[in-house]
Amino acid sequence: MSTAPDPAAPADMPADMPVDTAAAAARELRSLVGRLRRRFLELSDNQELTPSQTSLLSRLAKHGPASPGALAAAERVRPQSLGATLGVVADRGLVRRDPDPDDGRRQVISLSDDGRAFVEGRREAGQEWLTHALRDRLTSEELATVTAALAILDRTLLDAAPTAPAPAREADRP
Secondary structure (H helix, E strand, C coil), X not given: CCCCCCCCCCCCCCCCCCHHHXXXXXXXXXXXXXXXXXXXXXXXCCCCXXXXXXXXXXXXXXXXXXXXXXXXXXXXXXXXXXXXHHXXXXXXXXXXXXXXXCCCCCEEEEECHHHHHXXXXXXXXXXXXXXXXXHHHCCHHHHHHHHHHHHHHHHHHCCCCCCCCCCCCHHHCC
16 A cells, blocks of 8 residues: 555645545545435436436525526536526426516526425435434434534535645655
């Protein structure tokens, strides 16, 4: 097993932590996140919506009303592709198209009451399952450990820009 420092490791990671340990943890974490995501999808009633359509609804629930152009940019799709997605969810009554109050020629897309109920129902199903799983399968000490690990992951992984290279650690410098 290699004990060379990992140049992509956080600055507060011990310099003697084996690269293989961090790589193994990264593989396990990616695998776990994927399995959890699939479980959440299994638990929710997608009402025959595609992942693109459910992603759009989730974005509107989280970030609020937006123009079609802003939604296309946020979803990283072409405006034409978003137009097709919007057509389906609008036909199903899950979104509203209202005139932009600042420019009546433009539209603002927002969730309808049915769209909000759809998103909240999906979220609640996953939340309920995960709450029961954590409560029923973990000891109080294990739950405390998971909670602490989540705080560490949130602080160290999600606060940094995904494409920014990690700063070199003192131990990595020649």
